[in-house]
Amino acid sequence: MPSHSPLDTTIAVVTPENIAFDYQLAGPFRRMPAYLIDLLVRWAAIVILVVLAFFIGLLINIQTLGPFVIAGMFLTYFVISWFYGTVMETFFNGRTIGKWACGIRVIDVDGRPINGRRAFVRNLLRIVDLFPMAAPGIFVDSDIPPVFIIPTGLVGLIAMMSTKRLQRLGDLAAGTMVIIDQRSWRLPVAKVDDARVPALASFIPADYRISRSMARTLAVYAERRHYLTPARRREVARHLIIPLIDRFEFRSDIDPDLLMYALYYKTFLAESSAELPDLGSLAGYSPLRSSVAEVMVDEATDAEIPIAGVVE
Amino acid sequence: MNVAALLENRRDQWAELELFCDALEKRGKVSASMAANYQGSQGIARFSALYRSACADLALADAYQLPPATVTYLHRLIARSHNQLYRANRFEPARWVDMMFYDAPQQIFADPCVKIASIVFFGLFALAMYMGRNDVLFPGFVEAIIGSAGIEQMEESFEQPLSGSLNHYVPMAGFYIMHNTGIGLRCFVFGLLILPCLYVLSFNAIYLGAAFGYMARPDAVGGDNFFHFVTAHGPFELTAIALAGGAGLRLGVGFFRTCGLMRMESLRESAMRAVPIMAASAALFCMAAFTEGFLSPSPAPYIVKAAWAVLSSGLISFYFVVLGFPRDAFTRTPTANDGQPSPFGFEDPPELTGSGGPNDAA
Structure with a gap:
């Protein structure tokens, strides 16, 4: 664990391979639809099984099988309404149908898979998490049957808000957390297609070592710069680039965005042992201040040149 | 070796691991249409080897100075494979x-x-x-x-x-x-x-x-x-x-x-x-x-x-x-005096204690 953990809904997990990686936690807005889907599935399953049992009893012999069918209905209702989540989560690796539909999964707080006992505890304690109940009869004053008592889930919500891993009471007691199941994800690599970038990168002094934090900053910048307008890019990059321009002894009219990108190219993409890139039409230009001085001596400045003045 | 070349090297294995994850997430096992060396025990060995190498890549991400987006990608890839490799125990x-x-x-x-x-x-x-x-x-x-x-x-x-x-x-x-x-x-x-x-x-x-x-x-x-x-x-x-x-x-x-x-x-x-x-x-x-x-x-x-x-x-x-009576209730619990030898006691003959032979446990 790093000493400073980001203020985020990710949680680091250390695997048996001794690797720490991040899980994204699932909040109430992903978990409630999953719960509602599960509720629907549960009732659908009960209705289907009861109707099926009834028809089988009717087909064979209702006289002798009738009582068994009724007992079977009671038992079906009992088992499905109390143990649906427990069985599903144990057999399907921490997912019920609703969780599968919403792309979330239950795991142990240590990142290990859930086991039967934990699933039992967390699914039973959902009743407490759905407290307190709100009955519409209180407000409308009518004879609404108690079936329409609506759980508000405030206990669970408060517990989720006040714990680091967004756990409700059932999760706390069972030692589990709900994470977002990672789907397939594209590997992003920023490609450099600007010919000026390798050219400018070749002028960065070889003795300049890029620190880790600098490398990270460069990578973030290269990933995000597509979303910014050129003016905004320059504004963002300037803070970092102005001291560097002095250090590299570059001309001060260099585009900060371009230099930032060139640094990125040099850090991540360029072959360190490679010779100078093919400069093409840019051959002969230099961003260096000293060459500008020479040019000024020769009184041959040119404002139209893309990077900087002529070298020789 | 720079990052681009490294990513290019590793990308094939990551893609392979993703292929495994896709198949395992959809059907719980590797589909029959995949190559023969992905089936059965060979497939399991291959999957865990790929998973371990991805873990190693993540561990070295800082040293290689991988871009943050790649690190995020690796986190997610490993999280996915972790969920497939370590599965819930069935009821026993x-x-x-x-x-x-x-x-x-x-x-x-x-x-x-x-x-x-x-x-x-x-x-x-x-x-x-x-x-x-x-x-x-x-x-x-x-x-x-x-x-x-x-x-x-x-x-x-x-x-x-x-x-x-x-x-x-x-x-x-x-x-x-x-x-x-x-x-x-x-x-x-x-x-x-x-x-x-x-x-x-x-x-x-x-x-x-x-x-x-x-x-x-x-x-x-x-x-x-x-x-x-x-x-x-x-x-x-x-x-x-x-x-x-x-x-x-x-x-x-x-x-x-x-x-x-x-x-x-x-x-x-x-x-x-x-x-x-x-x-x-x-x-x-x-x-x-x-x-x-x-x-x-x-x-x-x-x-x-x-x-x-x-x-x-x-x-x-x-x-x-x-059935509920404590199982260890009849075993004698050591008292405070057990650890120290009494000054009035006698020492065991030295040839019997600490002989170190294989029958010592008896």
């Missing part, structure tokens, strides 16, 4: 037997919460029964608890002698399992908040006690039929309610009495300890339901039902006491 029936006949009685015997719940339940039950029976000292007690309508209904249902048929028994057994075990489970769950659990426990104790007391009055209508009905399943059911309350209290007390653990750790620990108690309680509820469904409403002679009640009480006692 052998473990259940162990839990029911080893963990549960030991836990019940040792747990003070079960004792408290039993005292609360049976104490209030006995008290309410006494108060309900004694109409002179406590007039109106039963009416206040059960209500006049409830008393009438109760008298009505026990007015006729018990008689039932299979058509009646089977559905009722199913209904009792659903209804009573449901109450027990709810009692357990409310234990997390302690007070609702105590409320459910006390309410049931007082209500049942008042009903028993009322029916025990000499002038009660259907009193004989009532006791004819309740005798057989009484021991199972009352014990089951008390156990469910005890399991619930264990859950809630863990939050307050932490025994040196962190609060959340303690809650988790006590929840895991409460599960066997609740399992035992549910088993008792089921047995009570079968008795209540089949034996209790039958016109069998009272002596049979009483014998069953005695037998079931004996079984429960055997379960709690014989």
Whole structure:
């Protein structure tokens, strides 16, 4: 664990391979639809099984099988309404149908898979998490049957808000957390297609070592710069680039965005042992201040040149 | 070696790992259409090798100065594969037997919460029964608890002698399992908040006690039929309610009495300890339901039902006491003096101690 953990809904997990990686936690807005889907599935399953049992009893012999069918209905209702989540989560690796539909999964707080006992505890304690109940009869004053008592889930919500891993009471007691199941994800690599970038990168002094934090900053910048307008890019990059321009002894009219990108190219993409890139039409230009001085001596400045003045 | 070349090198293996994850997430196993070396044990070996190398890449991400987006990608890839590699254990029936006949009685015997719940339940039950029976000292007690309508209904249902048929028994057994075990489970769950659990426990104790007391009055209508009905399943059911309350209290007390653990750790620990108690309680509820469904409403002679009640009480006692008695209670615990040799003792002959031979353990 790093000493400073980001203020985020990710949680680091250390695997048996001794690797720490991040899980994204699932909040109430992903978990409630999953719960509602599960509720629907549960009732659908009960209705289907009861109707099926009834028809089988009717087909064979209702006289002798009738009582068994009724007992079977009671038992079906009992088992499905109390143990649906427990069985599903144990057999399907921490997912019920609703969780599968919403792309979330239950795991142990240590990142290990859930086991039967934990699933039992967390699914039973959902009743407490759905407290307190709100009955519409209180407000409308009518004879609404108690079936329409609506759980508000405030206990669970408060517990989720006040714990680091967004756990409700059932999760706390069972030692589990709900994470977002990672789907397939594209590997992003920023490609450099600007010919000026390798050219400018070749002028960065070889003795300049890029620190880790600098490398990270460069990578973030290269990933995000597509979303910014050129003016905004320059504004963002300037803070970092102005001291560097002095250090590299570059001309001060260099585009900060371009230099930032060139640094990125040099850090991540360029072959360190490679010779100078093919400069093409840019051959002969230099961003260096000293060459500008020479040019000024020769009184041959040119404002139209893309990077900087002529070298020789 | 720069990052682009490194990524290019590793990208194939990552893509392969993703292919595995896709197949495992969709069907739980590798599909038959994939290459032969992905099938069976070879496939498992390949998958874990790929997973380990991806882990190694993530571990070295900082040293390689990988871009943050790539690191995020690796985190997600490893999270996906981790979920597929380490899967939930299926239910193991052998473990259940162990839990029911080893963990549960030991836990019940040792747990003070079960004792408290039993005292609360049976104490209030006995008290309410006494108060309900004694109409002179406590007039109106039963009416206040059960209500006049409830008393009438109760008298009505026990007015006729018990008689039932299979058509009646089977559905009722199913209904009792659903209804009573449901109450027990709810009692357990409310234990997390302690007070609702105590409320459910006390309410049931007082209500049942008042009903028993009322029916025990000499002038009660259907009193004989009532006791004819309740005798057989009484021991199972009352014990089951008390156990469910005890399991619930264990859950809630863990939050307050932490025994040196962190609060959340303690809650988790006590929840895991409460599960066997609740399992035992549910088993008792089921047995009570079968008795209540089949034996209790039958016109069998009272002596049979009483014998069953005695037998079931004996079984429960055997379960709690014989199976539950601490296993290490008879082994001598070392006392404070054991560690130090007494100045007045004698030393073992040196050739016998610390010989280091293979027979030393004997």
